[in-house]
Amino acid sequence: MSEEKKSSLGMASRAIHAGEPRDKYADSLTTPIFQTSTFTFKNSRDIREYTKDKKERFEYGRYGNPTELIAQQRLADLEGAEDCLVFSSGMMAITTTILSLVRTGDHIVITDDSYKKTLEFCKSYLKRFGVDCTIVPFGDYDALEGAITEKTRFIFSESPTNPYLNVFDLVLLKKIADKHHVMTLIDSTIATPINQRPLEFGIDLVTHSATKYLSGHNDILAGAVLGSRELIAPIRSLHKSMGGLIDAHCCYLLLRGLKTFPMRVERQNATALEVATFLESRPGVERVYYPFLKSHQNYAIAKEQMTGGGCVVTFVIKGDLEDANRFLDSLEMIYIGPSFGGTETLITHPATVSYYDYTREHRYELGIIDTLFRLAVGLEDVKDIIEDLERAFDRAKI
Numbered sequence: 001m002s003e004e005k006k007s008s009l010g011m012a013s014r015a016i017h018a019g020e021p022r023d024k025y026a027d028s029l030t031t032p033i034f035q036t037s038t039f040t041f042k043n044s045r046d047i048r049e050y051t052k053d054k055k056e057r058f059e060y061g062r063y064g065n066p067t068e069l070i071a072q073q074r075l076a077d078l079e080g081a082e083d084c085l086v087f088s089s090g091m092m093a094i095t096t097t098i099l100s101l102v103r104t105g106d107h108i109v110i111t112d113d114s115y116k117k118t119l120e121f122c123k124s125y126l127k128r129f130g131v132d133c134t135i136v137p138f139g140d141y142d143a144l145e146g147a148i149t150e151k152t153r154f155i156f157s158e159s160p161t162n163p164y165l166n167v168f169d170l171v172l173l174k175k176i177a178d179k180h181h182v183m184t185l186i187d188s189t190i191a192t193p194i195n196q197r198p199l200e201f202g203i204d205l206v207t208h209s210a211t212k213y214l215s216g217h218n219d220i221l222a223g224a225v226l227g228s229r230e231l232i233a234p235i236r237s238l239h240k241s242m243g244g245l246i247d248a249h250c251c252y253l254l255l256r257g258l259k260t261f262p263m264r265v266e267r268q269n270a271t272a273l274e275v276a277t278f279l280e281s282r283p284g285v286e287r288v289y290y291p292f293l294k295s296h297q298n299y300a301i302a303k304e305q306m307t308g309g310g311c312v313v314t315f316v317i318k319g320d321l322e323d324a325n326r327f328l329d330s331l332e333m334i335y336i337g338p339s340f341g342g343t344e345t346l347i348t349h350p351a352t353v354s355y356y357d358y359t360r361e362h363r364y365e366l367g368i369i370d371t372l373f374r375l376a377v378g379l380e381d382v383k384d385i386i387e388d389l390e391r392a393f394d395r396a397k398i
């Protein structure tokens, strides 16, 4: 089937077939893993065709690999992007993208609800190279517009954000950015291309931690950036120098995960909504944050620009740190650990895990209170997830 014909297929079919030729090495059904660091030339004519005639081919592992290329083409198709680059992690995708865009003297705007390491990179590391960064409160569009200066290169935000799952109004973001001629970058990891497609709103570049839903099995680290060919080209060039390549075997695992990605996300959307609704009904739960719950402050925007709420449900229990620890210790099936979008349901307690090194005062300023949990529903039966939570609430007397 031609790539043109494939583009008329549904998302589930494209997640299996897009971006890959039907004829594969040795008639293999699955994508071959090209586990090689280099590619050879047959003779001097072969070299000339590559260097002088610009024939497309592979040369050296850091510049590309056939398995990696298929992963890039498939992701580009799913996100509706002209081009895609995959990386060894989500952070590698974010940092390489940002570094390729900025010059000394530039300024960037980022929202305060962004992933801790992204914020750290923008606040601390970029400063060393003379790039200024203004952090604005998420959802304060006046502050966002007010922060833009003549030197502003781009606005970066996640949507939805972590852990409160706030949703950025992408129409408004694009309007503000266009008015001031600045670029827009969205980390769409929590949404996935199934639930949200920022490029269709005119956003310039989209990043993903493919460690999460895209690979989906909690077994690899990977990242991606997607956008127009023109915008991806300078990032590709820097990527070849930075060397944050993903290896071929990891690409294979990413491609394998992608085959079930649409089904997994649909199931996780449904399970998470049911779990969020259960949590809201539980007297020991003070507050639940899920974008597809009517009680979420961004419910209207979420319904407008997303087709599902995703797998992450954030909630606050009544009580204190001791209650929170008792609750965690009472879980039997749900694993305690960071990450989301994978097969296993995971719960994390940001106050004692990702923000353990912050003072309590600083944590509270960021909304990371002692009784806050982030649940990432997996693919288990919804009844088992709810039963495990219910049992833990009962045992912990919450």
Ligand SMILES: Cc1ncc(COP(=O)(O)O)c(C=O)c1O
Pocket (backbone or CB within 6 Å): 089, 090, 091, 092, 115, 158, 162, 187, 189, 190, 208, 209, 210, 211, 212, 221, 222, 223, 339
């Ligand atoms: C929203 C978001 N973006 C980026 C990252 C970084 O991705 P990775 O862990 O694959 O480097 C994370 C990691 O948790 C994340 O949650």
